[in-house]
Amino acid sequence: MMVGTRDMRLFAAVIGFVCFATATVTQAASTQSDFDAALAGALAAEKDAGALKNQWTTTEQTLAAAKKAAAAGDFDAAVKQAKLAEALAKASIAQAKEQDTAWKAGVIH
Amino acid sequence: MLRVIAVLIAALFLAGARPAAAADAINPDADFKAFRDYFTKKFPNVPLNDFVNGPYSMDAGLRKQWEAIEDFPPYDFAVDRGKDMFATPFKNGKTYGDCFPNKGIGIRQDYPYFDLKTGEVITLELALNRCRETNGEASYSYVKDEMASLTAYMAFTSRGKPFDIKIPNDPRARAAYENGAKYFYSRRGQLNFSCASCHVQSAGEHIRTEVLAPALGILAAMPIYRSEWGGMGTISRRFVTCNSQVRGVPLDPQDENYRDVEYYLSYMANGLPISGPGARP
Numbered sequence: 001m002m003v004g005t006r007d008m009r010l011f012a013a014v015i016g017f018v019c020f021a022t023a024t025v026t027q028a029a030s031t032q033s034d035f036d037a038a039l040a041g042a043l044a045a046e047k048d049a050g051a052l053k054n055q056w057t058t059t060e061q062t063l064a065a066a067k068k069a070a071a072a073g074d075f076d077a078a079v080k081q082a083k084l085a086e087a088l089a090k091a092s093i094a095q096a097k098e099q100d101t102a103w104k105a106g107v108i109h
Numbered sequence: 110m111l112r113v114i115a116v117l118i119a120a121l122f123l124a125g126a127r128p129a130a131a132a133d134a135i136n137p138d139a140d141f142k143a144f145r146d147y148f149t150k151k152f153p154n155v156p157l158n159d160f161v162n163g164p165y166s167m168d169a170g171l172r173k174q175w176e177a178i179e180d181f182p183p184y185d186f187a188v189d190r191g192k193d194m195f196a197t198p199f200k201n202g203k204t205y206g207d208c209f210p211n212k213g214i215g216i217r218q219d220y221p222y223f224d225l226k227t228g229e230v231i232t233l234e235l236a237l238n239r240c241r242e243t244n245g246e247a248s249y250s251y252v253k254d255e256m257a258s259l260t261a262y263m264a265f266t267s268r269g270k271p272f273d274i275k276i277p278n279d280p281r282a283r284a285a286y287e288n289g290a291k292y293f294y295s296r297r298g299q300l301n302f303s304c305a306s307c308h309v310q311s312a313g314e315h316i317r318t319e320v321l322a323p324a325l326g327i328l329a330a331m332p333i334y335r336s337e338w339g340g341m342g343t344i345s346r347r348f349v350t351c352n353s354q355v356r357g358v359p360l361d362p363q364d365e366n367y368r369d370v371e372y373y374l375s376y377m378a379n380g381l382p383i384s385g386p387g388a389r390p
Contacts, residue, residue: 053366055358056299088299095296103294106305108140108147 030075038082039066045089054096059088135287137276137376144377148325152313161329161384163322167313171320175388183334184261184386187254187341191262194255199244205259208240217260217267218383221372222275223282230285230368233260234345251362252349257332257341264332264385272329272383274376289373292366293324298355304370307351319390326378328371330387337390344371 066081159166165175206212220233238248249255296303308324345362352359
């Protein structure tokens with residue numbers, strides 16, 4: 001099918017809008033303090049998981065990746081990893097709380 | 110009429126509550142029977158005492174390999190080393206034998222036990238390190254060769270003796286037993302697996318090239334030489350590795366939870382013969 005001039009214009013307009021919108025919503029680069037805040041949240045959640053004796057190795061690995069990225073000055077990646085670590089830690093806490101009673105469903109009777 | 114309805118509703122609530130309460134009650138004897146029935150029904154062709162041989166009781170090919178391996182058992186070095194260590198006096202002149210009933214010979218089947226004085230489960234590994242500490246020696250790592258050698262020798266002197274684990278009529282002992290059951294059936298790690306996921310629900314199934322051992326009698330062959338490890342491993346090492354494999358951060362070896370789950374599993378194995386030390390793929 002031939003693409004008409006009108007379609008081309010519309011396509012160009014859409015591309016232009018997307019570029020403009022992307023540029024507008026692009027966030028400023030993360031900073032050391034952004035990382036410090038994200039890391040603090042992750043460490044607090046991981047400490048709570050530790051109190052429940054239910055930490056995940058993936059949380060520890062993600063925390064290590066966050067610290068490594070921060071040490072290299074890549075704070076965007078560091079913040080992303082720290083937030084992921086916090087989410088993993090919170091999932092492990094939820095698992096421990098759920099299993100506190102749910103384990104009985106698996107018992108052989 | 111309203112009174113009759115109220116009484117009926119109350120009766121229904123009571124009737125519903127009773128089975129739930131009964132199900133929640135700790136009943137090691139009933140657990141033992143249910144546990145054994147589950148495995149003997151699931152694997153009707155496996156002789157009861159053969160469950161202690163783990164994957165070899167469920168896979169003919171593996172069993173042939175194992176029988177060949179047993180001609181020159183890879184754990185023999187550990188037994189010999191453990192025997193020497195066991196007989197070698199500490200600096201104060203005492204030996205391991207002085208810390209145990211019957212001088213430590215032929216007693217593996219009685220471990221772990223619940224110590225009414227300290228109110229905790231005492232595993233053989235813990236008892237060995239406490240023996241060392243009492244006699245002024247540094248404790249050994251629970252996951253390395255020295256502990257594996259000592260327990261290999263002690264298991265060897267108990268071969269064929271049936272597990273004889275007791276749960277004293279003490280609320281602390283029953284709580285430890287229940288905590289062990291809870292640990293065994295609780296899902297953990299990012300993979301959301303419990304011990305039971307592999308060793309109850311999936312016992313006898315393949316996970317990649319390995320055959321998952323049944324939970325019934327699973328500790329009877331410990332410690333084991335694992336080809337995967339290229340060396341000996343203690344019960345502590347096995348628990349730590351299991352946790353890591355489901356992406357859970359392992360507990361400290363001999364953590365209360367590990368000792369309690371050993372207590373629970375060993376009680377479930379009562380009457381089955383000690384077969385350790387063993388060899389596994």
